[in-house]
Amino acid sequence: MRLSTKGEYASRAMLELSLHHEEKPLHIRDISKAQDIPQRFLEQILLQLKRAGYLRSRKGPDGGYYLSRPPAEINVAEVIRVMDGPLAPIDCVSVTAHEVCPHESSCGLRGLWKEVRDAVAQIMEKATFEELAERTRAARSGRRRGS
Amino acid sequence: MRLSTKGEYASRAMLELSLHHEEKPLHIRDISKAQDIPQRFLEQILLQLKRAGYLRSRKGPDGGYYLSRPPAEINVAEVIRVMDGPLAPIDCVSVTAHEVCPHESSCGLRGLWKEVRDAVAQIMEKATFEELAERTRAARSGRRRGS
DNA sequence: CAATAGTCGACTAACTCAATCGACTTAGTG
DNA sequence: CACTAAGTCGATTGAGTTAGTCGACTATTG
Ligand code: FES
Ligand code: FES
Numbered sequence: 001m002r003l004s005t006k007g008e009y010a011s012r013a014m015l016e017l018s019l020h021h022e023e024k025p026l027h028i029r030d031i032s033k034a035q036d037i038p039q040r041f042l043e044q045i046l047l048q049l050k051r052a053g054y055l056r057s058r059k060g061p062d063g064g065y066y067l068s069r070p071p072a073e074i075n076v077a078e079v080i081r082v083m084d085g086p087l088a089p090i091d092c093v094s095v096t097a098h099e100v101c102p103h104e105s106s107c108g109l110r111g112l113w114k115e116v117r118d119a120v121a122q123i124m125e126k127a128t129f130e131e132l133a134e135r136t137r138a139a140r141s142g143r144r145r146g147s
Numbered sequence: 148m149r150l151s152t153k154g155e156y157a158s159r160a161m162l163e164l165s166l167h168h169e170e171k172p173l174h175i176r177d178i179s180k181a182q183d184i185p186q187r188f189l190e191q192i193l194l195q196l197k198r199a200g201y202l203r204s205r206k207g208p209d210g211g212y213y214l215s216r217p218p219a220e221i222n223v224a225e226v227i228r229v230m231d232g233p234l235a236p237i238d239c240v241s242v243t244a245h246e247v248c249p250h251e252s253s254c255g256l257r258g259l260w261k262e263v264r265d266a267v268a269q270i271m272e273k274a275t276f277e278e279l280a281e282r283t284r285a286a287r288s289g290r291r292r293g294s
Numbered sequence: 295c296a297a298t299a300g301t302c303g304a305c306t307a308a309c310t311c312a313a314t315c316g317a318c319t320t321a322g323t324g
Numbered sequence: 325c326a327c328t329a330a331g332t333c334g335a336t337t338g339a340g341t342t343a344g345t346c347g348a349c350t351a352t353t354g
Contacts, residue, residue: 002237012248015256035249060297060299080148109162174330193331205331207323208323212331
C-alpha cells in the first residue's frame with residue numbers, strides 16, 4: 001500500500017507552491033531546495049502536473065511555476081491520480097480495469113477492497129492544498145512560539 | 148497506492164483455506180487451481196505465511212495446508228503486513244521507519260498520510276476471514292438462486 | 295546577444311516483483 | 325523397507341518499474 005516517491009514529491013511541491021501562491025512564480029531550484037527533491041527529477045514532475053493543467057509556468061529570468069487555480073480548488077487525490085494512476089489497491093475494484101479475478105462475483109474480498117478505495121479517496125479528496133498550507137503555516141508559527 | 152500481487156494472492160489463499168476450515172488439509176495444487184494462482188509462486192507465499200504462524204502444514208499424501216487458528220481470529224491487515232510490510236503509504240508515518248522528510252514537524256501533509264494509514268488499517272483490521280468466508284458463501288448461494 | 299529558466303525526449307542504473315527450478319525432507323501406503 | 329505424494333527451502337531469472345540523469349532546445353528579459 002505504498003505511495004510512490006513521485007506522488008510524494010508531487011504533493012510536497014504542490015504544497016510549497018500553495019504556500020507561495022499569489023507571489024512571484026517559484027522556480028524549480030527553489031522548490032527543489034525547500035523540499036529537498038532532486039532538481040532534475042522535480043522538473044519532470046512539474047512538467048507532468050503542468051500538462052495535466054494544475055500548473056502554469058513562465059520562462060526566462062524571474063520565471064518559474066505557479067498554480068493555475070487557487071489552492072482551495074485542488075485536492076491531493078487529483079494530484080496523486082495524475083502521478084500514480086488510480087487509487088484502487090487492486091484492479092478488480094478500479095474504474096478503469098477490473099475483471100481479472102477468478103470468482104469475482106462471489107468473492108468476499110472484493111467488497112473489502114472497495115471499502116479501502118473509497119476511504120482513501122474520500123480522505124484525499126477532502127484535503128485541499130489551501131487547508132494543508134494553512135496547517136503548515138500554523139505548525140510553523142506554533143513551533144516558533146513553542147521553542 | 149497499489150497492493151502487491153503477493154498480498155492479493157495471500158488474501159485469496161487465506162480465504163480459500165477459511166472456506167475449507169475444519170476439513171482435511173488443502174494441498175497447494177487445489178488452492179492454486181481454485182484461485183488461479185501460479186502453483187510455484189503460491190508455494191512461497193504459503194511458506195511465508197506458515198513462518199509467520201498463520202498456517203500449519205502436513206507432509207506426505209493427504210497432506211496440505213490448514214489454518215493454525217480459527218478464521219475469526221485472523222484479519223486481513225495481519226496478512227498484508229506479513230507479505231507487504233507496513234500499511235503506511237509513506238515512511239514518515241510508519242511506526243518502524245520515518246524521519247525522512249525535511250520539515251517533518253511543520254509539514255501539513257503528514258497529518259493526511261496518517262489519516263490514510265489509520266483508515267486503511269482500521270478497515271483491514273476489522274475484516275476477519277470468518278466474515279469474508281461467510282460473505283463468499285452467501286454470494287455463491289445467492290447467485291445460484293438468482294440465475 | 296547573453297544570461298536565465300522552462301521544455302522535452304531519451305536514457306540508464308538500480309531495484310522490485312512475479313515467477314521458476316532443482317534438490318531435499320517428511321509422511322503415509324503396501 | 326521402498327515407493328510415492330506432498331511440503332521445504334534457497335537460488336535464480338526475466339520483466340518491468342522507479343528514481344534519477346543528460347543534452348539539446350526554446351522562450352523571455354535586459
Ligand atoms: S474479486 Fe478481486 S480479489 Fe476477489
Ligand atoms: S512529513 Fe513526510 S511528507 Fe511531510
